[in-house]
Amino acid sequence: MSYQDDDSNRNQDAVDNEKQDYDNAGMDWKTLISEIQASGLSQVEIGDRVGKSQAWVSAVTAGKYEDLKWKDGEALRAIHQEVCCASRQAA
Secondary structure (H helix, E strand, O other), X not given: OOXXXXXXXXXXXXXXXXXXXXXXXXXXXXXXXXXXXXXOOXXXXXXXXXXXXXXXXHHHHOOOOXXXXXHHHHHHHHHHHHHHHHHHHHO
């Protein structure tokens, strides 16, 4: 591997990280949480799984946060993927 290949990999990593940040920035968290709740999880359970309080989940649902920390957004997306895709497969 040359130095150029290493620089290319770093540049791709930066692009991937920017894309993930952009993906989270444009996410409709209110809808995502509503869909998670529709699958049967409560705000308390969602908060526990994200490492946040029920009040935080409620505030996100109420639209008080437009931007979330990347790790919080990814945790919500993972929960959504798990519960919503699982319920679709069961149907």
